Amino acid sequence: MIHSTALIGTAPFSFDEDGKRKDAPYPVDIGKNVEIGPFTEVHNGRSGITLIGDNVKIAGHCRIGNSVIIGENTQIVSGVMIAARCKIGRNVRIHQGALIRQGVKIGNDAQVGMGAVVLENVPDGVTVVGNPAHPLRYLRPCEVCGNRPARKTDGIWVWYECCVRRSLKMGDAEAARRAWNDLLL
Numbered sequence: 001m002i003h004s005t006a007l008i009g010t011a012p013f014s015f016d017e018d019g020k021r022k023d024a025p026y027p028v029d030i031g032k033n034v035e036i037g038p039f040t041e042v043h044n045g046r047s048g049i050t051l052i053g054d055n056v057k058i059a060g061h062c063r064i065g066n067s068v069i070i071g072e073n074t075q076i077v078s079g080v081m082i083a084a085r086c087k088i089g090r091n092v093r094i095h096q097g098a099l100i101r102q103g104v105k106i107g108n109d110a111q112v113g114m115g116a117v118v119l120e121n122v123p124d125g126v127t128v129v130g131n132p133a134h135p136l137r138y139l140r141p142c143e144v145c146g147n148r149p150a151r152k153t154d155g156i157w158v159w160y161e162c163c164v165r166r167s168l169k170m171g172d173a174e175a176a177r178r179a180w181n182d183l184l185l
Helices: 161-169 173-181
Strands: 007-010 028-030 041-043 050-052 126-129 134-138
Touching: 007 028, 041 050
Parallel strands: 007 041, 028 050
Antiparallel strands: 126 134
């Protein structure tokens, strides 16, 4: 669902040396089951398409710059500004009022805190906060099987569930406790 006041495919705000507005020849490609809120602006691409993946939710009053790629299942809360040529991974959550500098890459399963100013790339599974944004915590893969934590539908992380079950089946309660409690780096 795209709100009636959302602007999709607008030209980015940039000019050449003669003061003429630069052309943005690439389209906006929107996936399935995407929601774009009121007064959100999504620019056409200047150096490639602007791509919004499946199941993406973008709240109102956001700005998505030209040639941005947003991975599937990403949630962008109101007031977020994403500059040109950014790449946002899958299952990312960007909280209210965050600003993302042009060309920045945000990894899969990452989170950007409320009001964060992201100036550098964010690795997979990292939560960043502040101005400038810095890591708050890391989601680490399981030491036994290498799986990353999975997100439940209600937004709660499940940590090392595979190895907790494996340890309990083998009768090793101490290993299960370590796998369950060893959440952060």
